[in-house]
Amino acid sequence: xxxxxFFEKILNDLYQSVYVSLGxxxxxxxxxxTERGMAVASISIKILILLVIIGFFYWLLVYLLKHCxxxxxxxxxxxxxxxxxxxxxxxxxxxxxxxxxxxxxAEIIKATAKAATWAGFYYVLWxxxxxxxxxxxxxxxxxxSIEQLLKNLILVLIIVFALASVLAxxxxxxxxxxxxxxxxxxxxxFAAQSTLANFIAGITILIEQSxxxxxxxxLGDKEGRVVKISLRATQILDRDNIIIIIPNSxxxxxxxxxxxxxxxxxxxxxxxxxxxxxxxxxxxxxxKTLSKDEVILKHPAxxxxxSEVGEYAIYFIVRFWVxxxxxxxxxxxxxxxxxxxxxxxxxxxxxxxxxYQEILFNRSDDKEKRLAMIHQAxxxxxxxxxxxxxxxxxxx
Numbered sequence: 601x602x603x604x605x606f607f608e609k610i611l612n613d614l615y616q617s618v619y620v621s622l623g624x625x626x627x628x629x630x631x632x633x634t635e636r637g638m639a640v641a642s643i644s645i646k647i648l649i650l651l652v653i654i655g656f657f658y659w660l661l662v663y664l665l666k667h668c669x670x671x672x673x674x675x676x677x678x679x680x681x682x683x684x685x686x687x688x689x690x691x692x693x694x695x696x697x698x699x700x701x702x703x704x705x706a707e708i709i710k711a712t713a714k715a716a717t718w719a720g721f722y723y724v725l726w727x728x729x730x731x732x733x734x735x736x737x738x739x740x741x742x743x744x745s746i747e748q749l750l751k752n753l754i755l756v757l758i759i760v761f762a763l764a765s766v767l768a769x770x771x772x773x774x775x776x777x778x779x780x781x782x783x784x785x786x787x788x789x790f791a792a793q794s795t796l797a798n799f800i801a802g803i804t805i806l807i808e809q810s811x812x813x814x815x816x817x818x819l820g821d822k823e824g825r826v827v828k829i830s831l832r833a834t835q836i837l838d839r840d841n842i843i844i845i846i847p848n849s850x851x852x853x854x855x856x857x858x859x860x861x862x863x864x865x866x867x868x869x870x871x872x873x874x875x876x877x878x879x880x881x882x883x884x885x886x887x888k889t890l891s892k893d894e895v896i897l898k899h900p901a902x903x904x905x906x907s908e909v910g911e912y913a914i915y916f917i918v919r920f921w922v923x924x925x926x927x928x929x930x931x932x933x934x935x936x937x938x939x940x941x942x943x944x945x946x947x948x949x950x951x952x953x954x955x956y957q958e959i960l961f962n963r964s965d966d967k968e969k970r971l972a973m974i975h976q977a978x979x980x981x982x983x984x985x986x987x988x989x990x991x992x993x994x995x996x
Contacts (some may be wrong), residue, residue, distance in 0.1 A: 650697040658690040722762035801848035818857040860924035913953035
């Protein structure tokens, strides 16, 4: 194969392709580049003039919007949406102007205009969806934690309907496409049942608001602060700074204790004194010790009551209230309270009770007395028996 002839053919094909792209025809015996150049220049000038006119109207409308904001009492969000609509309209008008000048078929231009109109409508709907979601949350008194969920669902629906509307303008069969997607979605749903269960459970958790991000919850032997509620799992940060990831299906089907759902929560510790100590004085010392702790709430006031009188000690149960922010430090708070109560009772002269046993040993003189008593009893029994024998002989 002749290599120069090969490259010459490639260059010739490229030369003709450029000519055709400029509007020429291969049926011409000679390629008239001058005529093609004049035609391209004429089209370019027309397109430039149209773009300038469209741009001028766009600038004028933006200028009027900027200076009419205060008289019309428009908010910053409304101005942003209006400018976005004007910008989109300018882009679509420019695109259609270019298409009309480069010889695009009228049907395609008409379909593009309709598709752009539908796309603009859904764009405005998406831009205003955030405010709609906020109003729904305020009206139904829902928590802001489900705001992102609603926004994501609305965005998915808008994208699906927008694609369907745009594709329909170009002749695509939307019914068949939706049916095919439905079959695929059904197959995926059967293949990922656990994921779908977690997704539904996540929506249920966000709507019911049994617990929210920031709450301290207890699930079985796990306890921690909720840091994230996603559509698949809930993340809990425990006291050891370890993230625990629990599937939402488990969260929704298990017993979850929300420790911080109210403004305060009560805990308790135990204390003890000796059986012969003053109970009222001990209670006074314990309450006074708790009142000095800044973590413990003053209202409701802490209290100490006798829970049990044991074999060697009197047991107190000491109850106190703390704010939700202190729940994460409860183990340390209890340890400090136990230490302070012990120190206060020691300083007041209370002895720490403990179990003990008293063992009594018999003395030697007591042992001799017991032996003598035993001998006397034996002698008495013998004498009694002899007397009974003698009386029986006499009777005979």
